Amino acid sequence: MSTSSLFGPDRKRVGYEDQEWAVWVLGLDDIHQKDSLAEALEMANELNATFAELRMRDSSEFSPVLHAVVLRRGYAWTQATEHARKLDCGHPDCGPCSFDRAIPIRCTRCKDEDGPFTDDGLCEPCARPMPLDGVA
Secondary structure (H helix, E strand, O other), X not given: OOOOEOOOOOEOOOOOOOOOEEEEEEOOOEEEEEOOHHHHXXXXXXXXXXXXXXXXXXXXXXXXXXXXXXXXXOEEOOHHHHHHOOOOOOOOOOHHHHHHOOOOOOOOOOXXXXXXXXXXXXXXXXXXXXXXXXXX
Protein backbone atom coordinates (compact mmCIF):
# COMPACT_ATOMS: atom_id res chain seq x y z
CA MET A 1 0.00 0.00 0.00
CA SER A 2 1.28 3.46 -0.91
CA THR A 3 2.02 5.92 1.88
CA SER A 4 1.91 9.02 -0.29
CA SER A 5 -1.05 11.35 0.04
CA LEU A 6 -2.60 14.27 -1.78
CA PHE A 7 -2.96 16.56 1.26
CA GLY A 8 -0.56 15.53 4.03
CA PRO A 9 2.80 17.01 4.96
CA ASP A 10 4.48 14.77 2.38
CA ARG A 11 1.87 15.43 -0.28
CA LYS A 12 2.56 14.11 -3.73
CA ARG A 13 2.70 16.35 -6.80
CA VAL A 14 0.52 14.64 -9.42
CA GLY A 15 0.48 17.42 -12.00
CA TYR A 16 2.82 20.02 -13.40
CA GLU A 17 4.46 22.79 -11.40
CA ASP A 18 4.17 25.27 -14.29
CA GLN A 19 0.36 24.96 -14.45
CA GLU A 20 -1.23 27.27 -11.92
CA TRP A 21 -4.66 25.62 -12.28
CA ALA A 22 -5.56 22.25 -13.77
CA VAL A 23 -7.96 19.34 -13.35
CA TRP A 24 -6.58 15.84 -12.90
CA VAL A 25 -8.91 13.02 -13.94
CA LEU A 26 -7.92 10.15 -11.69
CA GLY A 27 -8.60 6.84 -13.38
CA LEU A 28 -7.82 8.15 -16.84
CA ASP A 29 -4.75 10.05 -15.59
CA ASP A 30 -5.53 13.05 -17.80
CA ILE A 31 -4.56 16.58 -16.80
CA HIS A 32 -6.48 19.52 -18.26
CA GLN A 33 -4.94 22.98 -17.82
CA LYS A 34 -7.35 25.77 -16.88
CA ASP A 35 -6.96 29.56 -16.79
CA SER A 36 -8.49 30.14 -13.36
CA LEU A 37 -9.68 28.50 -10.18
CA ALA A 38 -13.29 29.09 -11.27
CA GLU A 39 -12.74 27.23 -14.55
CA ALA A 40 -11.00 24.35 -12.76
CA LEU A 41 -13.77 24.05 -10.16
CA GLU A 42 -16.45 24.15 -12.86
CA MET A 43 -14.77 21.40 -14.89
CA ALA A 44 -14.13 19.21 -11.83
CA ASN A 45 -17.75 19.64 -10.73
CA GLU A 46 -19.12 18.73 -14.16
CA LEU A 47 -16.84 15.70 -14.47
CA ASN A 48 -17.57 14.41 -10.96
CA ALA A 49 -21.32 14.77 -11.54
CA THR A 50 -20.99 12.86 -14.82
CA PHE A 51 -18.88 10.15 -13.16
CA ALA A 52 -21.49 9.78 -10.40
CA GLU A 53 -24.26 9.43 -12.99
CA LEU A 54 -22.27 6.78 -14.88
CA ARG A 55 -21.63 4.90 -11.64
CA MET A 56 -25.33 4.97 -10.71
CA ARG A 57 -26.29 3.55 -14.11
CA ASP A 58 -23.70 0.74 -13.99
CA SER A 59 -22.89 -0.55 -10.53
CA SER A 60 -20.70 -3.39 -11.81
CA GLU A 61 -17.61 -4.00 -9.72
CA PHE A 62 -15.65 -3.81 -12.97
CA SER A 63 -16.77 -0.27 -13.81
CA PRO A 64 -13.90 2.19 -13.60
CA VAL A 65 -13.80 4.58 -10.65
CA LEU A 66 -13.12 8.11 -11.86
CA HIS A 67 -12.60 11.33 -9.93
CA ALA A 68 -11.75 14.89 -10.99
CA VAL A 69 -9.38 16.75 -8.68
CA VAL A 70 -8.49 20.45 -8.91
CA LEU A 71 -4.72 20.98 -8.98
CA ARG A 72 -2.69 24.08 -8.21
CA ARG A 73 0.91 23.99 -9.34
CA GLY A 74 0.54 20.20 -9.61
CA TYR A 75 -0.76 19.57 -6.08
CA ALA A 76 -4.33 18.63 -5.16
CA TRP A 77 -6.11 21.82 -4.10
CA THR A 78 -8.57 22.61 -1.36
CA GLN A 79 -8.97 25.98 0.26
CA ALA A 80 -8.47 24.46 3.72
CA THR A 81 -5.26 22.69 2.67
CA GLU A 82 -3.75 25.89 1.31
CA HIS A 83 -4.67 27.77 4.48
CA ALA A 84 -3.23 25.01 6.70
CA ARG A 85 0.05 25.31 4.78
CA LYS A 86 -0.05 29.12 5.25
CA LEU A 87 -0.40 29.63 1.49
CA ASP A 88 -2.65 31.94 -0.49
CA CYS A 89 -5.55 29.69 -1.50
CA GLY A 90 -6.06 31.49 -4.81
CA HIS A 91 -9.77 32.09 -4.29
CA PRO A 92 -10.46 35.66 -5.45
CA ASP A 93 -12.97 36.36 -2.64
CA CYS A 94 -11.03 34.79 0.24
CA GLY A 95 -10.80 37.44 2.95
CA PRO A 96 -7.66 36.24 4.75
CA CYS A 97 -5.76 35.67 1.50
CA SER A 98 -6.93 38.69 -0.46
CA PHE A 99 -5.90 40.95 2.44
CA ASP A 100 -2.25 40.13 1.71
CA ARG A 101 -2.46 40.21 -2.09
CA ALA A 102 -0.90 43.06 -3.93
CA ILE A 103 -3.73 44.90 -5.62
CA PRO A 104 -2.46 46.70 -8.72
CA ILE A 105 -3.14 50.40 -8.95
CA ARG A 106 -4.90 51.19 -12.21
CA CYS A 107 -5.68 54.38 -14.00
CA THR A 108 -9.32 55.25 -13.44
CA ARG A 109 -9.74 56.16 -17.13
CA CYS A 110 -7.67 53.73 -19.25
CA LYS A 111 -7.16 50.98 -16.58
CA ASP A 112 -3.41 50.91 -17.30
CA GLU A 113 -1.14 49.79 -14.43
CA ASP A 114 1.87 51.88 -15.49
CA GLY A 115 2.33 54.86 -13.21
CA PRO A 116 3.01 57.36 -11.96
CA PHE A 117 -0.51 58.38 -11.03
CA THR A 118 -2.07 61.71 -10.11
CA ASP A 119 -4.10 62.28 -6.94
CA ASP A 120 -7.20 61.79 -9.11
CA GLY A 121 -6.09 58.24 -10.00
CA LEU A 122 -5.12 59.06 -13.59
CA CYS A 123 -1.89 57.96 -15.28
CA GLU A 124 0.26 60.75 -16.70
CA PRO A 125 -0.95 60.37 -20.32
CA CYS A 126 -4.61 60.50 -19.24
CA ALA A 127 -3.92 63.46 -16.91
CA ARG A 128 -2.52 65.61 -19.74
CA PRO A 129 -5.02 68.16 -21.02
CA MET A 130 -6.50 67.14 -24.35
CA PRO A 131 -6.41 69.85 -27.05
CA LEU A 132 -9.75 70.90 -28.45
CA ASP A 133 -8.93 69.31 -31.81
CA GLY A 134 -8.54 65.91 -30.02
CA VAL A 135 -4.94 65.39 -31.16
CA ALA A 136 -2.42 65.11 -28.37
